[in-house]
Amino acid sequence: MVFHASGTGLMPDIPSPAEMPGIDEVVTEEAAVQTPAGSELRVTALVREGDFVPRGKPVACLRHQPDICFVAPISGRVARIALDPGSKLSRIVLFREGDARAEHDIRQADTPSGMRRLMQTAGLWPWLRRRPFGGMPRHDERPAAIMVMAADTRPLASDPRRALEGREDDLARGMAALATLTDGPVFLLQSKGLDLVENARDQTRIRKVICGARHPQGAAGIRLHQLCPAGLDTPVWDIHAEDTAALGTLLRTGILPMARLVRIAGPALREARSVRTHFGADLRQLTHRLVAPGPHSVISGSALDGHTAQWLAPRHRQVTVLPRDTGPVQRHWLRAALTRSATGTPAIPTAALSRAFGDTLPVMPFIRALGAGDDETAMKLGVLSLLEEDVALADYILSADGALKAQLRGMLDRIQREFAA
Amino acid sequence: MRGMWDRETVAALLIAAHLPIAIFWAWFGDAQGAIRLLTAFLVIAIWHLVFMLIRAQPPSLAAITTALAIAILAPEDLGALRLALGVSFGVVMGELVFGGWGRNVVHPASVALSFLGFGFPAFAWPVFDDPVAWAAIAAGTIGIALGVMPPALILGAAIVAAGGAAAGLLATADLYAAGLVLILLVADPVTSPGTTLGRWLGGGLFAALVILFANGWTGAAPVQAGIAAALLTSLAAPLLDEAAIALWVAKRRRRHGRT
Numbered sequence: 001m002v003f004h005a006s007g008t009g010l011m012p013d014i015p016s017p018a019e020m021p022g023i024d025e026v027v028t029e030e031a032a033v034q035t036p037a038g039s040e041l042r043v044t045a046l047v048r049e050g051d052f053v054p055r056g057k058p059v060a061c062l063r064h065q066p067d068i069c070f071v072a073p074i075s076g077r078v079a080r081i082a083l084d085p086g087s088k089l090s091r092i093v094l095f096r097e098g099d100a101r102a103e104h105d106i107r108q109a110d111t112p113s114g115m116r117r118l119m120q121t122a123g124l125w126p127w128l129r130r131r132p133f134g135g136m137p138r139h140d141e142r143p144a145a146i147m148v149m150a151a152d153t154r155p156l157a158s159d160p161r162r163a164l165e166g167r168e169d170d171l172a173r174g175m176a177a178l179a180t181l182t183d184g185p186v187f188l189l190q191s192k193g194l195d196l197v198e199n200a201r202d203q204t205r206i207r208k209v210i211c212g213a214r215h216p217q218g219a220a221g222i223r224l225h226q227l228c229p230a231g232l233d234t235p236v237w238d239i240h241a242e243d244t245a246a247l248g249t250l251l252r253t254g255i256l257p258m259a260r261l262v263r264i265a266g267p268a269l270r271e272a273r274s275v276r277t278h279f280g281a282d283l284r285q286l287t288h289r290l291v292a293p294g295p296h297s298v299i300s301g302s303a304l305d306g307h308t309a310q311w312l313a314p315r316h317r318q319v320t321v322l323p324r325d326t327g328p329v330q331r332h333w334l335r336a337a338l339t340r341s342a343t344g345t346p347a348i349p350t351a352a353l354s355r356a357f358g359d360t361l362p363v364m365p366f367i368r369a370l371g372a373g374d375d376e377t378a379m380k381l382g383v384l385s386l387l388e389e390d391v392a393l394a395d396y397i398l399s400a401d402g403a404l405k406a407q408l409r410g411m412l413d414r415i416q417r418e419f420a421a
Numbered sequence: 422m423r424g425m426w427d428r429e430t431v432a433a434l435l436i437a438a439h440l441p442i443a444i445f446w447a448w449f450g451d452a453q454g455a456i457r458l459l460t461a462f463l464v465i466a467i468w469h470l471v472f473m474l475i476r477a478q479p480p481s482l483a484a485i486t487t488a489l490a491i492a493i494l495a496p497e498d499l500g501a502l503r504l505a506l507g508v509s510f511g512v513v514m515g516e517l518v519f520g521g522w523g524r525n526v527v528h529p530a531s532v533a534l535s536f537l538g539f540g541f542p543a544f545a546w547p548v549f550d551d552p553v554a555w556a557a558i559a560a561g562t563i564g565i566a567l568g569v570m571p572p573a574l575i576l577g578a579a580i581v582a583a584g585g586a587a588a589g590l591l592a593t594a595d596l597y598a599a600g601l602v603l604i605l606l607v608a609d610p611v612t613s614p615g616t617t618l619g620r621w622l623g624g625g626l627f628a629a630l631v632i633l634f635a636n637g638w639t640g641a642a643p644v645q646a647g648i649a650a651a652l653l654t655s656l657a658a659p660l661l662d663e664a665a666i667a668l669w670v671a672k673r674r675r676r677h678g679r680t
Binding site for chain 1: 568662
């Protein structure tokens with residue numbers, strides 16, 4: 001299988017109105033603290049309903065790893081703490097109030113363990129994601145490599161370069177800090193153009209990777225599969241470049257910036273925009289002057305891998321607004337027989353399908369292994385490097401309605417259970 | 422949000438790719454060909470309907486490409502009954518019992534044609550006019566451009582066949598038959614190998630088998646040899662894929678220390 005990198009991939013065409021120039025700063029009236037996607041975590045709430053919390057102060061920590069904290073994205077009053085059975089965090093809703101912010105002691109960051117502790121107490125840890133299996137890393141995990149994502153090729157994604165304008169120093173500082181967490185390389189995935197990190201202190205460890213504009217080229221899993229595949233004993237982390245720059249700012253000032261560049265786009269809008277807001281932002285407030293009349297659904301994330309949500313999910317940097325189809329459903333037995341059988345129609349190998357995986361792995365054997373639940377073959381082909389968002393494009397082009405994502409998640413859960421035992 | 426590369430789109434694009442062959446074959450053929458095509462299609466459609474009603478298996482447009490391949494390559498003057506028998510065997514045992522197009526391991530038309538060849542050896546195999554055979558090049562080009570035919574497979578076969586022709590091992594009739602069989606049967610995306618290396622090897626294997634049969638199988642018509650080569654190639658596809666994957670995994674192990 002040839003690793004020809006530059007031209008491969010696809011550009012799914014999802015229409016969107018023209019974007020208004022400029023970037024607004026928006027702090028929503030309500031915000032929610034949620035755990036990262038794919039992980040149901042037992043937490044201990046550190047605040048009570050009615051308490052005032054400044055921005056950046058911990059509101060909850062993990063029950064079994066209490067050094068990992070979730071912090072308030074806005075300064076405000078705790079409105080509601082919703083825990084699912086078993087103390088699993090559903091969400092903590094805050095009402096905006098005042099503009100206080102929590103400061104952290106940055107002197108501890110001189111040692112690697114102090115740096116780790118600072119990242120965990122400052123609430124930066126949930127912005128990391130590990131592979132295999134997804135979710136955030138354990139508090140003492142040492143990755144084989146870290147990937148800093150300064151490129152995003154998903155349809156209608158915001159350009160990370162725009163978010164990083166003027167923050168190159170913070171990015172370099174953040175990457176140097178990340179390099180203390182691993183013995184392996186720190187990759188910086190960036191689009192073609194000027195170098196984002198010019199004079200890295202540790203040239204051998206910090207490596208720049210160029211990616212093109214077509215989709216899976218900027219997908220973390222696909223690139224990791226090429227550069228440094230994740231394994232059961234060799235976890236690999238990825239973090240967005242903006243969050244890395246936020247780490248740099250934290251190390252410089254002691255305050256963790258919550259602002260992130262979010263692009264609001266999609267076919268059900270009157271106009272698209274980019275705003276600088278925070279995670280857990282109220283999507284209704286972000287979109288309510290922008291949507292076109294008519295039924296629509298607001299999706300946190302891209303049209304490929306996002307989900308309908310009320311709050312901007314952790315790690316998401318785009319909001320897609322799609323029209324909701326509410327036409328009368330016409331059911332005819334013949335139509336149903338042609339299109340909806342018990343077992344879905346199989347995938348047919350095409351050039352488009354191998355491009356959906358960036359030509360990095362043997363697609364048909366991989367899809368067949370996924371469908372058959374053949375864990376061993378799939379692990380040989382690199383399933384441990386992949387998460388749902390990496391197969392989302394294949395799901396889209398096959399119009400399989402999330403079948404591949406569900407199969408991948410089922411397989412990863414099964415492998416995790418088997419090897420945990 | 423849905424993309425377009427589901428099974429039926431690919432089937433429709435394959436039909437589009439086969440159109441040059443179909444048009445030239447219809448233009449230079451006689452009414453017998455049209456009757457064969459209609460008979461084959463009718464029989465396949467009935468079987469698809471039966472499997473839809475009994476096993477809830479959605480029918481596929483790939484029935485048309487199968488019918489076309491059978492109509493073009495089947496022995497002449499078989500009569501409706503024998504043709505229907507062969508088509509039924511090929512489509513049911515080669516495709517539908519596996520779960521329909523996309524889950525089959527051999528091309529239903531290969532099975533049907535082999536069955537007809539072995540079952541009724543007295544009937545003459547077709548020979549092709551120049552334009553029909555040359556249309557295979559156009560069809561392959563369209564298939565590759567649309568991304569529904571594997572380029573490595575077609576190129577692999579072309580290179581080995583060119584070598585064979587240059588060495589004087591292949592007559593023009595052999596080349597014509599092999600080219601049509603390559604596009605109509607071997608280049609089917611489902612039953613050909615799924616890895617790039619496997620496709621190069623599969624194409625080469627097909628052409629090598631054609632050369633072998635052309636020189637070593639006395640009394641075989643060019644089309645018959647091509648069909649036998651196509652059937653063997655699709656049976657070898659899983660082996661070629663397995664070899665290609667083993668090589669790929671070994672390469673990655675050497676590079677990363679893990680897969």
